[in-house]
Amino acid sequence: MMKKMSATFSDIMVMTKRNVIRYIRLPQLLVFNAMLNVVLLLLFNYVFGGAIQKGGISYIQYFLPGFLAQTVVFGSTQTSVGIAEDLSKGLIDRFRSLPMARPAFLTGRVIADGIRYALLILLMLGVGAAAGFRFENGLVPVIAAIALVILFGIALTWVGVFIGISVKNQETAQVAGFVWVFPLVFASSLYVPIATMPVWLQHFANVNPVTSMAGTIRALFLGSNLAAGGASLGKYLWQILVWDAGIMLVFIPLSIRRYVQLAK
Amino acid sequence: MVNNLKAKPKQVDCTEDSIIVDGISKRFGKIQALDNVSLNVKEGIVFSLLGPNGSGKTTLIRILTTLLIPDGGNARVGGFDVRKNAASIRPIIGLAGQYPAVDEDLTGKENLEMIGQLYHLGNLKSRIRTGELLEVFELSDAGNRRVKTYSGGMRRRLDLAATLVAEPSILFLDEPTTGLDPRSRFGLWDVISKQTENCKTVFLTTQYLEEADRLADKIAIMENGKIIRIGTPEELKGCCGGETRVKMRLVDHGQTAKAVELLRELGKDQINSISETGDISLPADGGASILSDVVRRLDAGGIQLAELGLAQPTLDDVFLAITGHAAENPANTTLKSKK
Numbered sequence: 375m376m377k378k379m380s381a382t383f384s385d386i387m388v389m390t391k392r393n394v395i396r397y398i399r400l401p402q403l404l405v406f407n408a409m410l411n412v413v414l415l416l417l418f419n420y421v422f423g424g425a426i427q428k429g430g431i432s433y434i435q436y437f438l439p440g441f442l443a444q445t446v447v448f449g450s451t452q453t454s455v456g457i458a459e460d461l462s463k464g465l466i467d468r469f470r471s472l473p474m475a476r477p478a479f480l481t482g483r484v485i486a487d488g489i490r491y492a493l494l495i496l497l498m499l500g501v502g503a504a505a506g507f508r509f510e511n512g513l514v515p516v517i518a519a520i521a522l523v524i525l526f527g528i529a530l531t532w533v534g535v536f537i538g539i540s541v542k543n544q545e546t547a548q549v550a551g552f553v554w555v556f557p558l559v560f561a562s563s564l565y566v567p568i569a570t571m572p573v574w575l576q577h578f579a580n581v582n583p584v585t586s587m588a589g590t591i592r593a594l595f596l597g598s599n600l601a602a603g604g605a606s607l608g609k610y611l612w613q614i615l616v617w618d619a620g621i622m623l624v625f626i627p628l629s630i631r632r633y634v635q636l637a638k
Numbered sequence: 639m640v641n642n643l644k645a646k647p648k649q650v651d652c653t654e655d656s657i658i659v660d661g662i663s664k665r666f667g668k669i670q671a672l673d674n675v676s677l678n679v680k681e682g683i684v685f686s687l688l689g690p691n692g693s694g695k696t697t698l699i700r701i702l703t704t705l706l707i708p709d710g711g712n713a714r715v716g717g718f719d720v721r722k723n724a725a726s727i728r729p730i731i732g733l734a735g736q737y738p739a740v741d742e743d744l745t746g747k748e749n750l751e752m753i754g755q756l757y758h759l760g761n762l763k764s765r766i767r768t769g770e771l772l773e774v775f776e777l778s779d780a781g782n783r784r785v786k787t788y789s790g791g792m793r794r795r796l797d798l799a800a801t802l803v804a805e806p807s808i809l810f811l812d813e814p815t816t817g818l819d820p821r822s823r824f825g826l827w828d829v830i831s832k833q834t835e836n837c838k839t840v841f842l843t844t845q846y847l848e849e850a851d852r853l854a855d856k857i858a859i860m861e862n863g864k865i866i867r868i869g870t871p872e873e874l875k876g877c878c879g880g881e882t883r884v885k886m887r888l889v890d891h892g893q894t895a896k897a898v899e900l901l902r903e904l905g906k907d908q909i910n911s912i913s914e915t916g917d918i919s920l921p922a923d924g925g926a927s928i929l930s931d932v933v934r935r936l937d938a939g940g941i942q943l944a945e946l947g948l949a950q951p952t953l954d955d956v957f958l959a960i961t962g963h964a965a966e967n968p969a970n971t972t973l974k975s976k977k
């Protein structure tokens with residue numbers, strides 16, 4: 375049992391290393407992805423910032439915390455594309471014929487993506503700081519917030535893994551990602567307070583995990599700044615943890631099942 | 639011509655069956671890829687599945703390497719059931735698929751070390767095996783280069799090296815030399831023929847009769863998901879048109895039947911013909927002198943030849959001899975007779 379577990383752990387690490395090496399060797403994808411996020415951050419700040427009412431604090435203070443959640447949401451769609459690409463090549467047959475633990479191929483990808491999110495988040499915080507964002511709550515809550523965003527990203531990455539292994543085609547995987555990502559990001563408290571939306575949309579936005587994630591990060595970054603509407607640790611922290619656990623409980627087994635069923 | 643690669647010390651202690659296939663069937667939609675296939679492979683030999691594209695060779699390899707679950711029937715590999723004990727089969731097999739399965743963004747060395755670690759050899763053993771194999775496959779100089787920069791032949795060699803990292807007792811090679819130039823092909827044959835030491839088994843598929851003949855101790859011929867003949871290369875040559883043949887093409891294919899009649903008067907049976915093209919072939923057991931006999935006989939009958947020569951038999955000759963028709967595959971390159 376112990377031996378099996380240590381073999382599984384070793385397999386996952388080997389596959390993580392493979393994916394990290396590929397990210398380092400093919401930096402274009404990471405660089406353009408980072409640039410896209412930087413451009414979006416600056417656009418939203420300077421184009422909409424003046425027009426959007428957000429209750430007395432500067433717009434960058436309001437939306438940057440949620441923007442980190444958006445970064446990992448978008449990032450998880452790339453996982454679908456990467457998995458679909460791997461499945462389209464002969465290498466997957468070799469991996470499946472090896473005595474490697476069944477979850478290792480997918481889990482290695484997810485962990486490598488967690489590392490990718492950490493780098494993206496640090497970059498976004500740097501750009502945000504240059505655009506005027508300031509922490510108001512000390513270091514420990516900031517670190518906790520970053521850890522929670524990465525956890526959220528990892529949970530969503532399992533959704534991306536499931537889509538990638540289900541559609542098995544890179545272009546389809548790309549489009550399939552957009553379908554669920556845009557409502558998630560925009561019908562939330564990320565860019566505007568929920569109270570400004572029509573009532574039917576408020577119902578969705580209130581239970582949207584991006585709202586919970588954005589609210590949690592705001593509370594951790596800005597403290598009990600009541601002016602920071604949509605920030606409440608008591609209300610949102612448990613919500614996002616329940617979301618993370620729920621998503622992973624559903625999508626990890628589904629994804630691994632799909633992997634095993636490649637033999638059908 | 640290369641040496642007879644099968645000239646190796648006989649292995650008397652290898653008596654077990656390493657692969658037992660019992661009534662395996664597999665269907666993809668409307669296509670019956672495998673139809674009740676059964677065969678036994680003794681350990682310590684090279685076994686070759688010979689057949690055209692689409693005959694089911696790859697499907698059978700995928701089932702034996704645990705990549706695909708059969709619809710019906712069963713198979714045992716190294717004594718383990720492919721349905722129930724797939725996890726016990728994986729550590730003892732090595733697979734080289736039809737296309738090189740190596741990571742282009744990693745170096746050759748990184749690829750082999752990764753495979754070694756996934757076989758759970760440990761870091762040290764993985765590194766040692768990697769060094770050995772890069773040496774054997776003449777890739778030491780390229781070991782630290784990304785596979786992206788490798789030529790097709792180098793990728794094939796790395797791919798084969800990857801299958802040997804854990805010294806598997808059963809090696810599966812799916813068309814290992816397809817697409818290689820003759821020199822690389824001979825080199826690979828050399829390596830493959832050395833893999834049966836210590837009762838290890840090699841199970842390979844090929845479209846080339848010549849390849850099966852050179853490498854295999856036993857050959858199974860497949861067509862449309864069925865095994866149509868199993869035997870040693872000698873048996874197949876004897877029964878099924880596997881010897882050197884006289885090949886000709888008529889100027890007027892309408893005269894095919896008449897030409898066959900005339901040639902039969904030379905005392906030959908096993909005359910194969912394709913009336914649509916005017917291609918005729920017959921055994922050349924009388925040596926080159928038969929060429930002049932053929933010319934004289936046909937000339938007397940007023941039949942003109944467009945081409946005439948001696949040729950090594952192709953897979954198609956064997957199919958014609960066994961089934962009376964050409965291998966059913968429009969893209970089959972072996973239809974062209976070798977000049």
